[in-house]
Amino acid sequence: MYYIYIIECFDGSLYTGSTIDVEKRFKDHLVGKGAKYTKSHKPVKVVYQEEFVTKSEALRREIEIKKWPKGKKHAMIANQYKPHSN
Numbered sequence: 001m002y003y004i005y006i007i008e009c010f011d012g013s014l015y016t017g018s019t020i021d022v023e024k025r026f027k028d029h030l031v032g033k034g035a036k037y038t039k040s041h042k043p044v045k046v047v048y049q050e051e052f053v054t055k056s057e058a059l060r061r062e063i064e065i066k067k068w069p070k071g072k073k074h075a076m077i078a079n080q081y082k083p084h085s086n
Contacts, residue, residue, distance in 0.1 A: 002058035004065065006048040006073060009041040014073050018062045022049050048077045 005022045007015045007029060015037050019025035026046050029038040052058040065073065 002052045002055045004050050004058050004062045005046050007043045008047045016065045018058045
């Protein structure tokens with residue numbers, strides 16, 4: 001399975017990524033082995049994730065979410081926005 005995830009950072013910003021193991025990837029972000037963004041924006045917690053059968057589905061969803069404004073992401077996180085069905 002493949003996943004997209006959203007991490008809330010210490011400054012309140014959100015980082016969206018994709019992986020096959022959300023827990024391991026989050027730990028990578030915590031120790032500076034994750035994305036360049038999370039090296040300068042301390043990750044706090046995973047606030048959202050979705051599961052996909054294929055890598056291409058997950059990557060498409062990641063790109064889609066990255067284009068959204070912060071408010072739309074927060075609405076989805078709070079379950080006020082219906083997530084993409086896979």
